[in-house]
Amino acid sequence: MSHPVTEFLLQRNSFARLTSPAPEGELLDTLFQTALRAPDHAMLRPWRYLVIEGDALKRLGDLFASSALNADPDLSPAQQEKCRKMPTRAPMIIVAIASTQENPKVPEIEQIVSVGVGVGYLLVALQAEGFGGMWRTGPLAYNPEVKKGLGLTAEEHIAGFLYVGTPEGKPKAVPTHDVNTYVKKWN
Numbered sequence: 001m002s003h004p005v006t007e008f009l010l011q012r013n014s015f016a017r018l019t020s021p022a023p024e025g026e027l028l029d030t031l032f033q034t035a036l037r038a039p040d041h042a043m044l045r046p047w048r049y050l051v052i053e054g055d056a057l058k059r060l061g062d063l064f065a066s067s068a069l070n071a072d073p074d075l076s077p078a079q080q081e082k083c084r085k086m087p088t089r090a091p092m093i094i095v096a097i098a099s100t101q102e103n104p105k106v107p108e109i110e111q112i113v114s115v116g117v118g119v120g121y122l123l124v125a126l127q128a129e130g131f132g133g134m135w136r137t138g139p140l141a142y143n144p145e146v147k148k149g150l151g152l153t154a155e156e157h158i159a160g161f162l163y164v165g166t167p168e169g170k171p172k173a174v175p176t177h178d179v180n181t182y183v184k185k186w187n
């Protein structure tokens with residue numbers, strides 16, 4: 001039997017179906033504190049997070065739909081509607097932003113990896129507290145109009161839209177992996 005933390009990590013799951021409530025108040029702050037503990041070369045803190053809830057989710061849907069249409073004027077009304085509805089899949093979306101900066105010692109990839117670790121910690125901590133999350137991106141995460149609408153600078157990247165809430169329905173089975181497929185000794 002491994003340590004409970006190890007056992008818990010082995011059960012880490014993404015939850016596609018999320019409903020209210022989402023975490024709030026002090027608990028939400030504590031969850032973010034876990035993300036802020038991500039390893040961080042030269043302590044650049046190359047991250048920031050936006051919390052989107054309630055009516056702001058509707059505005060995010062409008063931003064998704066109009067930005068998708070501008071990127072592809074042939075987008076069908078049904079596809080536009082699909083984009084508009086995306087943010088309604090959870091009661092909260094956390095936008096994880098890589099606020100990368102030029103640094104002689106820390107290339108951009110290291111800074112982006114740091115943000116990803118933070119999102120991973122958030123996912124684990126959410127699940128530990130009885131909530132759940134799903135890390136999503138898709139073309140809208142790289143759409144310049146979406147980035148502008150969310151207030152990102154030209155240098156910033158959306159590392160992910162973390163959909164957050166209370167898991168609904170039965171969780172999917174967690175896959176097991178053959179470690180040897182991915183891990184080899186190097187001599």
Ligand SMILES: Cc1cc2nc3c(=O)[nH]c(=O)nc-3n(C[C@H](O)[C@H](O)[C@H](O)COP(=O)(O)O)c2cc1C
Pocket residue numbers: 012013014015134135136137138159160
């Ligand atoms: C950067 C990143 C972006 C992702 N974007 C999507 C996405 O847009 N849609 C999706 O269904 N899954 C996406 N995923 C995968 C899911 O978050 C999740 O990892 C996957 O469904 C496997 O489930 P699991 O995490 O429980 O193993 C993304 C994962 C990462 C790391």
